Amino acid sequence: MNTEATPIVEIQGLHKRFGDNEVLKGIDLQIAEGEVVCLIGPSGSGKSTLLRCVNLLETPTEGTIVAAGHDLTARDADLDLARRDIGMVFQHFNLFSHMTILDNLVVPQVRVCKIPKAKAVAEARRLLAEVGIEGKEQAKPSQLSGGQQQRVAIARALAVKPRLMLFDEPTSALDPEIVGEVLAVMKGLAAEGMTMLVVTHEMSFAREVADRVLFLDGGVIVESGPPADVLANPKTERARSFLHRVLHPVD
């Protein structure tokens, strides 16, 4: 990891409150270009909220966020421009249900990036092939399996050429036997050098692909380090007990 270069994500003193409920209680986080960071933690720990703050789908109550070269918390920030550089993949895929698979990838390119239609179609086909979806261009999202939909969703996020990808529990809504096909696509993306911030419960993915694992609990980062440290030798009791519950649910 090159600590000299400017980080692609820099979060300082991030707080997020929903009414009286303070979900994030002071997060400081830097992510270097090309780094893969996995966010783990019990439900309600604030992982998804933290992720959604990085592209300002949630507006921070306090603190600053700079991502992909955009000062997102600046008063005059152009969020639409910034979000092109920050791709996002959702738990429930959120493909545009009234469009064909191909249009899901073409329309954002044409409407957001003003890419000519023909070029956008070619790029869409290339991306679909890359995530292993072929011959489904004219299908509607509802005709695809969950795993296929999520792979299309990843391709769609990539279509506007982001520099950073956010994944919000991308495999949590999938049947266990098709989780692998989505993780394989994500692993390939990581290997290509994409910067990724991933909220996940897939510890094997975190162990294998992440450069760094963050354990969040009660709105603060409790542990941070290489997966070998955080997952195998957690320092805190909270992380230990969480990992035990995730890895040995029957006990």
Place this chain on the structure above:
Amino acid sequence: MGAATEATERRMTPTQRRRLSRGIQYAVVAAVVIALAVVADWGRIADSFFQVDIAAAMFPEVWTPFWNTIVYTLLAFVFGMVVGVPIALMRVSDFGPYRWFATAYVEVFRGLPALLVLFLVGFGVPAAFPGIQYPGGVYGQVAIGLGLTSSAYIAESVRAGIQAVPKGQVEAARSLGMSHTRTMITVVLPQALRIVIPPLTNELVMLTKDSSLVFVLGVTTATMELSKFARNELTSEANATPLLVGGLLYLLLTIPLGLLARRLEKRGEAR
């Protein structure tokens, strides 16, 4: 529970009880039908409603008011959509004044009788603004007069449709860098309109019937709609057959629309 009912219940199985209840209902219906058949003066009814020569004499003139009914309905519907969709968008806006205006608009035009709005457009506005000309004459008056009421209902339907589009669709669009407006046009509205096709079809049925109010604007032979034509014939022939013909022609429009709405609704559920 009384001893008598308990005894009855013990004597009859549920199937028997259901049969008895059915039997009683059939008996009542049969009694009413027989009573009507005996009491009614069928000759007179036939004379009033089923004069074939009077019905035949309405053609082909009846096609002009029939066609006008369709034109008035479509004009009002188009006006209702053109105004109603933006009002719906304003109702879900996060800019307060838009929301307030749209809410007031919907409350006013949903609350006023269509007839009163038609009077307002046809006579109130021209009186207040002398020299005002509606584009297309009576057609313009109808489009606005019926369309204003319709737009309030359409706005409410479309608003419900917009709110029924899953939030994830908006989040996905915004995360791709689409602006709020772009998201509305490209993602939310197309889905919302699909959701509200059944209520919009019903609105079209309502408008078909409300077009019968147009006569208050003072229409000529060329601009007459179906109800007015039927009533004129009723007066001149002193016979009710024209009402039957007019009514059948309305059903010729509204029943297919109703069937269409039901089919679209089913298709919506299947999705």
